[in-house]
Amino acid sequence: MSVLHPYFIVAIVYMLFFSIQEVFGKKVDKKWLWFLGVYLIILVGFRDNVGPDYGSYRGLYIYSDTKSYESIFLKMLHMEGSDHLDVEWLYTLVNKLLLNVFDAPFYVLTLVVAIAAIFFKVEYTEDNTFYPFTFTLFMFVPYFFVGESGQIRQNLATFIVYFAIRYIKQRQLWHYLFFIFIAxxxxxxxxxxxxxxxFARVPLSKTIMLLLIIVSVFLSPFEVYRVFGDFLSGMASDNVLVEGLNGYMDESIERLNGGFGIPEAMMMILTFFLFAFDTKMKELYPYYEYHRAYAVIGICFYFIFRNNPVFSSRLVGAFIGFSFVIIPNAMYVVSSGMKKMIYAFILALVIFNIIVFCSFNNIKVGRFTTELYNNHILP
Structure with missing residues (x-):
């Protein structure tokens, strides 16, 4: 088993310290969350040849300079110019500007993306849970290494969308559409x-939720997602980046053919929390119905796309990443004794995820170990 670099262990200990305080003490000032955010920006923004897709993104960075501004503008309008863009227009534009205007090295791009991603992550976390450190700790392994340090485009885009949930709450449609456009x-x-x-405002009873999930499980072997063809393929694929993803996310043949693995276990856990605490969450937690809607869609999508390792990770992960907020939020609506049990369960999952992550090849492929991790400014 490999060991995470001490830089990441420091972040875990920091989150654990404030997690205990916010759960069993009083609310932690937001400035401490921002301190964590700055530290994570340094770890991921200045990383040097770290992350499963690092080489692919670096090649894409240089290649973006060959695209014309006219083609980028037309791509924004969903039209094709003289140059075919391999990825979306805004990401290509940022790449091209950093190269053309600033002649910036690649780590400047990873820094810019990290700053934007962590900003939106901190804001949506603070908006949607009373336990931001607990939620961040819960999601740190493996999501920080697959997201901020891996699939940086999808990671940033989903954080922008998560941030925009505040405009669903405020019923500001044009604001929401603007952030969807940017993302x-x-x-x-x-x-x-x-x-x-x-959809976030559609009432979902336990009966409807159960029916939707059962139907999704039943549809799983039939691969009904193939009906959408290239539409979903375009969303899930990163062209030159798919190879990096496949080398990092190891999907066993047994699990894809009906076996049981960690993803299925996490779906079961999320489903349990969804049903076990639904009544109390509706009564006591503001905007819980929105979290529930994301969770139901994520669970249903997971089973529908289960036979496709790319769809079941990229498309489903976009919804599941937000819906997991239900698990720490459940502590807000239960008794003191139950809160301790839930918190102990969350810590057990954190430890389990760290052990699994360090036991598999993922940690070495991503270069997150003590021996392999490098940073441009940290020793």
């Missing part, structure tokens, strides 16, 4: 969130 310029998976402005 879609980074990754087309953002279009999946467009209907959420209306």
């Amino acid at each position: 879609s310029g980074i990754h087309t998976v953002s279009y999946l969130f467009l209907p959420m402005y209306w």
Whole structure:
């Protein structure tokens, strides 16, 4: 088993310290969350040849300079120019500007993307849970290494969309559409969130939720997603980046053919929390119904796309990443004794995820170990 670099262990200990305080003490000032955010920006923004897709993104960075501004503008309008863009217009534009205007090295791009991603991550976390450190700790492994340090385009785009949930709450449609537009310029998976402005407010009883999930499980072997063809393929694929993803996310043949693995276990856990605490969450937690809607869609999508390792990770992950907020939020609506049990369970999951992550090849492929991790400014 490999060991995470001490820089990441420091972040975990920091989150654990404030997590205990916010759960069993008083609310932690937001400035401490921002301190964590700055530290994570340094770790991921200045990383040097770290991350499963690092080489692919670096090649894409240089290649973006061959695209004309006219083609980028036409791509924004969903039209094709003289140059074919391999990725979305806004991401290509940022790449090209950094090269043309500033002649910036590649780590400047990773820094810019990290700053934007962490900003939106901190804001949506603070907006949607009373336990931001607990939620961030819960999601740190493996999501920080697959997201901020891996699939940086989809990661940034989904954080922008998560941030925009505040405009669903405020019923500001044009604000929400603007952020969907910006996020879609980074990754087309953002279009999946467009209907959420209306669907998030649809009432879902336990009976309806159960029916939707059962139907999705039943549809799983039939691969009904193939009906959408290139539409979903375009959202899930990153062209030159798919190879990097496949080398990092190891999907066993047994699990894809009906076996049981960690993803299925996490779906079961999320489903349990969804049903076990639904009544109390509706009564006591503001905007819980929105979280529930994301969770139901994520669970259903997971089973529908289960036979496709790219769809079941990229498309589903966009929804599941937000819906996991239900698990720490459940502590807000239960008794003191139950809160301790839930918190102990969350810590057990954190430890389990770290052990699994360090046991598999993922940690070495991503170069997150003590021996392999490098940073441009840290020793």
